[in-house]
Amino acid sequence: MTNKSAATLLKVVQSHDAGDVMNFTMRKKALDRERNRSVSRLSVDSAQKNDRPAVIVIDSKMTPLEASTLLWECNVMGAPVFNAETETYIGMFDARDILSCVIAAHREFVAMGGHHHNPGEDTHAVSDVDIHIDDHKTRRELIAKALQHIKISTKPPSPGAVTVSYLAARNPMTPFMTKDSSLLDVCKVLACRQKHRVPITDSSSGKNVCTGIISQSGLVAFIASKCPPGSLDVTMADAGLDYKKNVVKIAGDASASEAFELLDSHRLSGIAVVDEDGKLIGNTSARDIKNAVMDAGRTNMDMDILSYLAHVRQSQLMQNDKYPSCHVHEDATVGHVVNLLAKTGYHRVFVVDDDMKPVGVVSFADIIKFFIEKGGE
Numbered sequence: 001m002t003n004k005s006a007a008t009l010l011k012v013v014q015s016h017d018a019g020d021v022m023n024f025t026m027r028k029k030a031l032d033r034e035r036n037r038s039v040s041r042l043s044v045d046s047a048q049k050n051d052r053p054a055v056i057v058i059d060s061k062m063t064p065l066e067a068s069t070l071l072w073e074c075n076v077m078g079a080p081v082f083n084a085e086t087e088t089y090i091g092m093f094d095a096r097d098i099l100s101c102v103i104a105a106h107r108e109f110v111a112m113g114g115h116h117h118n119p120g121e122d123t124h125a126v127s128d129v130d131i132h133i134d135d136h137k138t139r140r141e142l143i144a145k146a147l148q149h150i151k152i153s154t155k156p157p158s159p160g161a162v163t164v165s166y167l168a169a170r171n172p173m174t175p176f177m178t179k180d181s182s183l184l185d186v187c188k189v190l191a192c193r194q195k196h197r198v199p200i201t202d203s204s205s206g207k208n209v210c211t212g213i214i215s216q217s218g219l220v221a222f223i224a225s226k227c228p229p230g231s232l233d234v235t236m237a238d239a240g241l242d243y244k245k246n247v248v249k250i251a252g253d254a255s256a257s258e259a260f261e262l263l264d265s266h267r268l269s270g271i272a273v274v275d276e277d278g279k280l281i282g283n284t285s286a287r288d289i290k291n292a293v294m295d296a297g298r299t300n301m302d303m304d305i306l307s308y309l310a311h312v313r314q315s316q317l318m319q320n321d322k323y324p325s326c327h328v329h330e331d332a333t334v335g336h337v338v339n340l341l342a343k344t345g346y347h348r349v350f351v352v353d354d355d356m357k358p359v360g361v362v363s364f365a366d367i368i369k370f371f372i373e374k375g376g377e
Contacts, residue, residue, distance in 0.1 A: 003374040005239040005334040008231040009367070010184075010375025012223055018186050018200055019179030021222045022212040028221070055210050057082050060090055060165045064098045067164050071095050072290050077269075078197050080210050081168035089210065091168035092197065098167070099264045099289055103257060173199045176208060183219075184372075190216055191368040194267065196347070216364045217345040224342035232335030236351075236362070239334050241370050243351045243360035249274050252281050256308035257301040259284060260292060270326075272350050272358045273305060279356040280327055282306055285346055288313070327352050330359065334370075337362050 056079040058067045071079060071093075078094040177186060177200050189198050200212040236243050249272035250259050263271055269286035284305075291312040292301075299311050327350040328337055340349055341364055351360035 003239060005232045005234045005241075006371040006374035007376075008227055009223060009338075009371035012226045013183045013187055013371065016183045016222075016226070017179065018177055018181045018183060018198075018212075018214060021183065021186070021214050021219055022179060022200060024222045024225070025212075025214075025218045055080070055212055057210065058093050058164060058168075059084065060163075060168075062164050064093075064162055064164055064167060067093050068095050068098055068290075076213075077215075077286050077290070078171075079213070080173060080199055081164050082210075083165070087207065089173050089199075089208065090165050091173055092171040092199065093164055093168045094171060094196065096264075096267070096269060096286070096289055097170070098162075099260060099292070103260055103264060173201075173210075176201050176203075177214075178202065179211070186214055186219070187368045187372070190214075190219065191365050191372070216347055217341075220338065220364050220367070221342040221345075224338050227335070227338070230335075232338060233333050234335075235331055235333055236337065237330070239370075240374055241334055241337075241362065242366070243330075243362045245360050247272050247350065247358040247361050249358060250305065251276070252306050253304050255302045256292075256299075256305050259305040259308075260289075260301070263289070270346060270348050272361075274358065277357075280350060280352050280358050282309070283326055283350060284309065285326075326350060327358075328362075329354070338367060341367070 056070065056074045056076055058070060058079050058081045060081050060083040062070070067079075067081075071077060072095075077096070078092050081090045081093045082088070083090055171194075175189065177189070177198055179200055179202075181200075186198050189195055197213050197215040199210045200214060201208040202211045203209070248262065248266050248268060250262055252273050252275050259271065259273075263269065263284065269284070269289060271284050272280055273282040273284070275281050282305075288309055291309075295312045299308060301308065303311075326340065326344050326346045326348075328340065330351055330353060332351070337349055341347075348361050348363040350358050351362060353359050
């Protein structure tokens with residue numbers, strides 16, 4: 001018996017190439033810009049400032065903090081790093097790569113601002129360091145110094161500086177894809193756990209030039225738009241989409257620093273947040289990593305994760321940022337899961353039982369493996 005949902009998804013992928021996704025993404029971004037201009041009534045000058053090149057390229061001489069800021073300004077999570085001297089691409093810089101640096105900065109901040117020289121005095125809590133202490137360093141000054149200590153805002157060749165080149169080299173831009181590459185080949189690359197985007201290159205000039213990026217979120221939006229209505233109306237269980245697996249989760253009263261440490265250790269962008277009964281009450285996303293980096297430690301990372309997220313989401317709110325709940329029940333259809341991934345831009349959807357307790361998760365990589373393995377059955 002043919003697996004209808006998997007076969008539909010596979011047919012869509014086999015019928016298109018990388019160039020089709022790039023054109024779809026460009027049109028979608030153009031429509032989004034026009035919509036935002038209409039809503040915001042932006043002036044012509046300010047609207048032109050929001051027009052970004054098709055591909056954001058990071059100069060290898062940038063510091064990781066500068067590179068991350070560029071990504072956030074362009075509302076993307078990763079971009080290729082280019083060495084102008086050697087005229088080569090080093091790899092992909094992913095903003096998740098400096099999450100560990102943010103965590104280290106928080107620890108450094110606590111160590112630097114949480115100790116007194118006078119015997120018998122109590123240690124300051126992080127939230128109390130807004131008060132001038134010791135040599136009258138304010139919280140902002142301490143955070144700046146902590147960031148400097150871990151060398152993510154320091155220009156090389158300063159000893160110990162963490163460079164964009166070093167971080168990008170861990171994510172090589174291979175295999176090279178072109179706009180004529182089959183979409184199935186692109187999907188096979190993105191099925192790898194640590195691959196979130198595929199660079200599209202043009203070598204007609206004799207050198208590989210990056211002309212576009214296909215991200216997981218962009219690809220799932222394209223696929224969802226091409227599936228005929230009703231073609232994915234089969235439950236996950238009936239379709240054979242494996243969703244039951246261990247869910248990485250954290251208690252709602254855990255600190256933000258603990259949550260980000262968990263994210264970093266598992267190399268994830270999203271984890272489930274549960275209450276004392278184990279019920280899903282929230283989740284983190286890649287945008288929250290962005291907000292944490294842009295916040296630069298100004299918000300107390302020892303506050304509980306939900307309060308922290310509420311604070312930095314509000315303070316770092318951008319026009320296109322949305323934070324929808326991202327979960328489905330066990331009787332959800334494949335179509336509902338695919339459309340939810342497409343609409344939210346999240347990399348995974350949590351699956352909950354009737355008591356709202358997470359029992360599984362479906363990532364875009366799971367969707368790819370599903371239609372590649374079962375689409376021909």
